[in-house]
Amino acid sequence: MGTDTREPIVEMRHVKKAFGYIQALEDMNFSAYPGEVTAIVGDNGSGKSTLIKILTGCLKPDAGEVWIKGKCFSSLTVKQSMNEGVTAVYQDLALDNCKDCAGNIFLGRELLKFGIFLDHGRMRRKTEELLENLHISIPDITQPVERMSGGQRQALAIARAVDTGGDILIFDEPTSAMGIKETSRIMKLFAGLKEAGKTIILISHNLFQVFDISDRICVVHNGRFVDSFMTKDSSPQELHKLIVEKEEELSDEKAAW
Amino acid sequence: MKKQLGKYSQQIFLFAAMVIVCILLTIRSEYFFTWKNIRNILEAVSYRLILAIGMTFVIASGVMDLSAGSIVSLCGVIMALALHGGMPVPAAVAAGVLLGIALGAVNGLLIHYTGINFFILTLAVSGMLRGISLMITDGKPITKFGQDFIYLGIGRIGEIQLSVLFAACFVLVSVPLMFHMKWGGYVLSLGGNREALVKSGIRAGFYRVTVHALLGAAAAVVAVIITARLNSAEPNAGMNMELDAITAVVMGGTSIKGGKASIAGTALAVLILGVIRNGLTLMSVSSDYQQWITGFLLLVSVLISEIKVYKIKALIK
Ligand SMILES: Nc1ncnc2c1ncn2[C@@H]1O[C@H](COP(=O)(O)OP(=O)(O)O)[C@@H](O)[C@H]1O
Ligand SMILES: [Mg+2]
Numbered sequence: 001m002g003t004d005t006r007e008p009i010v011e012m013r014h015v016k017k018a019f020g021y022i023q024a025l026e027d028m029n030f031s032a033y034p035g036e037v038t039a040i041v042g043d044n045g046s047g048k049s050t051l052i053k054i055l056t057g058c059l060k061p062d063a064g065e066v067w068i069k070g071k072c073f074s075s076l077t078v079k080q081s082m083n084e085g086v087t088a089v090y091q092d093l094a095l096d097n098c099k100d101c102a103g104n105i106f107l108g109r110e111l112l113k114f115g116i117f118l119d120h121g122r123m124r125r126k127t128e129e130l131l132e133n134l135h136i137s138i139p140d141i142t143q144p145v146e147r148m149s150g151g152q153r154q155a156l157a158i159a160r161a162v163d164t165g166g167d168i169l170i171f172d173e174p175t176s177a178m179g180i181k182e183t184s185r186i187m188k189l190f191a192g193l194k195e196a197g198k199t200i201i202l203i204s205h206n207l208f209q210v211f212d213i214s215d216r217i218c219v220v221h222n223g224r225f226v227d228s229f230m231t232k233d234s235s236p237q238e239l240h241k242l243i244v245e246k247e248e249e250l251s252d253e254k255a256a257w
Numbered sequence: 258m259k260k261q262l263g264k265y266s267q268q269i270f271l272f273a274a275m276v277i278v279c280i281l282l283t284i285r286s287e288y289f290f291t292w293k294n295i296r297n298i299l300e301a302v303s304y305r306l307i308l309a310i311g312m313t314f315v316i317a318s319g320v321m322d323l324s325a326g327s328i329v330s331l332c333g334v335i336m337a338l339a340l341h342g343g344m345p346v347p348a349a350v351a352a353g354v355l356l357g358i359a360l361g362a363v364n365g366l367l368i369h370y371t372g373i374n375f376f377i378l379t380l381a382v383s384g385m386l387r388g389i390s391l392m393i394t395d396g397k398p399i400t401k402f403g404q405d406f407i408y409l410g411i412g413r414i415g416e417i418q419l420s421v422l423f424a425a426c427f428v429l430v431s432v433p434l435m436f437h438m439k440w441g442g443y444v445l446s447l448g449g450n451r452e453a454l455v456k457s458g459i460r461a462g463f464y465r466v467t468v469h470a471l472l473g474a475a476a477a478v479v480a481v482i483i484t485a486r487l488n489s490a491e492p493n494a495g496m497n498m499e500l501d502a503i504t505a506v507v508m509g510g511t512s513i514k515g516g517k518a519s520i521a522g523t524a525l526a527v528l529i530l531g532v533i534r535n536g537l538t539l540m541s542v543s544s545d546y547q548q549w550i551t552g553f554l555l556l557v558s559v560l561i562s563e564i565k566v567y568k569i570k571a572l573i574k
Pocket of ligand 1: 019022023024042043044045046047048049050051
């Protein structure tokens with residue numbers, strides 16, 4: 001750290017968020033820099049998904065500040081965050097299972113004819129094109145999404161995020177249901193997005209994936225920021241140690257109680 | 258082709274059931290398949306169809322509204338008072354429809370902002386609205402209106418009653434509204450996955466309120482038709498009407514969980530229930546059977562839709 005002269009494009013300062021008596025985020029700090037891939041790693045329940053839902057305006061923080069592109073938002077809405085170019089693939093994918101691929105790809109940004117009617121034909125063709133360009137194969141794009149496999153659904157959600165054209169892309173465990181081949185295709189896609197200058201925030205449990213693509217790693221634990229460093233200054237072994245040690249440190253604390 | 262058939266299996270079942278019932282009734286009663294009787298059936302189902310179309314949108318959005326019947330009665334009562342107070346017919350009708358829209362919107366607001374289960378909430382609202390109707394009227398019907406108003410219930414253009422035209426308009430408008438416009442798409446997503454809507458930056462509350470307002474408007478139109486037809490606004494009007502509407506909607510293949518809807522299915526289901534009601538009356542069968550058959554058909558349709566879901570799940574595995 002300390003080498004950053006650039007301003008973060010996305011920043012969270014001292015953010016707190018509780019669900020009832022569960023403190024999901026306890027003084028969370030997070031920064032992502034323009035054009036970089038920032039990986040967020042941490043165990044299940046450490047607050048990663050909550051963090052990104054606050055960045056996209058889905059959840060309102062109890063305290064703290066969210067900064068996007070130099071603007072501070074006290075109560076960020078989904079719309080505002082989208083207008084700033086933030087697009088997310090949520091862990092639950094946020095797909096409407098009853099709609100088909102085109103219905104989901106264009107949810108909230110439908111193509112119209114005569115200004116009021118949905119242009120189903122054009123949306124279907126655009127969806128076909130998009131999936132083909134991204135090398136995502138879905139046998140029948142006219143069937144409801146509920147009939148697709150977990151991996152296909154993830155691919156669809158990723159395609160939607162890419163298609164929105166936002167320049168800050170957030171992916172919350174985007175390949176967790178994918179096979180090896182599908183995953184490597186998506187990783188190539190991410191590399192392409194990075195090449196194109198997009199800022200990417202990636203949550204993943206796959207350390208090799210993290211080291212393969214990220215520029216910076218942010219470690220969180222129990223709703224707290226633990227450490228952040230450049231990927232090239234670390235190794236999977238070191239990161240693994242850091243996460244496991246944190247776990248032991250905490251269980252020692254608990255034992256001391 | 259096979260895929261398309263699978264998609265519409267419930268509607269096909271309903272259509273087949275209707276054809277069979279019609280054939281049986283034609284054999285049993287020579288009066289059944291006459292224009293006069295068909296016209297009777299259409300006039301009898303018209304207002305039920307209007308309410309069922311409104312309910313189709315609400316069920317598509319993932320909830321039900323048990324207060325629709327009470328909205329019918331309160332709108333009827335208020336319109337009757339307005340007419341008796343000397344208000345011109347168009348103004349009184351407009352007031353009734355606006356009241357229906359407002360009451361529907363209140364349901365939507367309550368469901369959206371309180372998060373209370375829709376079933377309990379609309380049941381409570383239903384009780385309150387019915388109570389208001391009874392209090393205003395002292396439990397007695399308000400009767401006798403001018404010919405202008407009565408015309409709205411029994412007037413005909415050529416051979417077709419106005420109420421049938423109203424119902425046809427509802428059906429014709431609701432198809433593009435549900436399947437070819439943003440509004441309907443979002444209403445369906447409200448039932449399919451509300452989170453997906455919110456995460457796409459769409460204001461779910463707006464669609465929750467407007468979909469209930471639409472049902473409120475439909476209920477008010479029903480109130481106009483039945484008040485005019487009976488030449489009387491009854492505080493007990495519309496009793497259980499929402500249950501009939503829900504039955505037809507579910508029979509028609511609209512998913513109880515929301516997200517999927519069929520306007521044609523709703524229309525078919527309302528029609529078949531009307532045909533059965535008519536046939537039983539023609540054969541002087543007790544109306545108890547009508548209840549039984551309605552319940553039975555509902556059960557069979559739900560079973561068919563469940564089997565469809567089951568098949569799909571098996572396919573994924
Ligand atoms: N909507 C919610 N209601 C209640 N608790 C929640 C909710 N969302 C998350 N949590 C809790 O907050 C904590 C952090 O969750 P999450 O951000 O999903 O973690 P991660 O994505 O790192 O696995 C967990 O303990 C989880 O149970
Ligand atoms: Mg998570």
